[in-house]
Amino acid sequence: MALYHLIYQSQATVPFDTPALAALLHQSRLFNHRHHMSGLLLHTPDDRFLQLLEGEEADVRSLYYQHILPDPRHQHCEVLGEGPCLQRSFADWNMGFRVALATDLHILLQEAARTEYAADGSRPAVSPALLRQLLNFVGRNTGAARYYSEE
Numbered sequence: 274m275a276l277y278h279l280i281y282q283s284q285a286t287v288p289f290d291t292p293a294l295a296a297l298l299h300q301s302r303l304f305n306h307r308h309h310m311s312g313l314l315l316h317t318p319d320d321r322f323l324q325l326l327e328g329e330e331a332d333v334r335s336l337y338y339q340h341i342l343p344d345p346r347h348q349h350c351e352v353l354g355e356g357p358c359l360q361r362s363f364a365d366w367n368m369g370f371r372v373a374l375a376t377d378l379h380i381l382l383q384e385a386a387r388t389e390y391a392a393d394g395s396r397p398a399v400s401p402a403l404l405r406q407l408l409n410f411v412g413r414n415t416g417a418a419r420y421y422s423e424e
């Protein structure tokens with residue numbers, strides 16, 4: 274099975290309060306579990322998202338390009354990286370969740386911006402440094418996580 278991952282950022286068009294986030298996570302985890310997908314969703318108080326999706330290439334690309342991208346609840350979707358990967362970074366979570374501050378997101382996006390585009394202009398791969406930062410961030414910020422936990 275060819276593993277694939279994709280990371281993007283977006284801006285919500287509707288306010289995502291606690292019940293809306295809980296409903297989104299519930300729906301996402303059911304679907305992702307059924308399709309053997311894992312990943313992480315970050316949400317900031319100013320309603321921005323950063324999401325990493327991991328799974329079979331066709332599943333990841335179909336979920337993002339056919340369902341998440343056209344979802345009217347967010348806009349300005351920007352893929353920060355996508356491509357094959359050797360292993361999952363968030364294998365234990367069908368969709369992990371963390372609240373991030375705007376400054377946290379800024380730091381992560383600076384890391385993502387260091388990724389070079391390929392000469393043919395194709396999308397950059399997911400930066401290993403960005404993945405490391407995400408894993409560090411998740412390890413450091415366990416506060417609100419319990420409420421939204423999928424365990």
Ligand SMILES: Cc1cc2nc3c(=O)[nH]c(=O)nc-3n(C[C@H](O)[C@H](O)[C@H](O)COP(=O)(O)O)c2cc1C
Nearest residue numbers: 300301302304305322324339340341344346347368
């Ligand atoms: C920020 C964001 C992240 C989402 N992540 C997922 C996800 O990981 N899995 C999922 O099944 N749906 C996710 N969704 C919901 C999908 O966009 C979409 O509503 C769902 O796949 C149903 O698709 P449909 O409306 O085309 O039937 C997400 C939506 C948003 C706004």
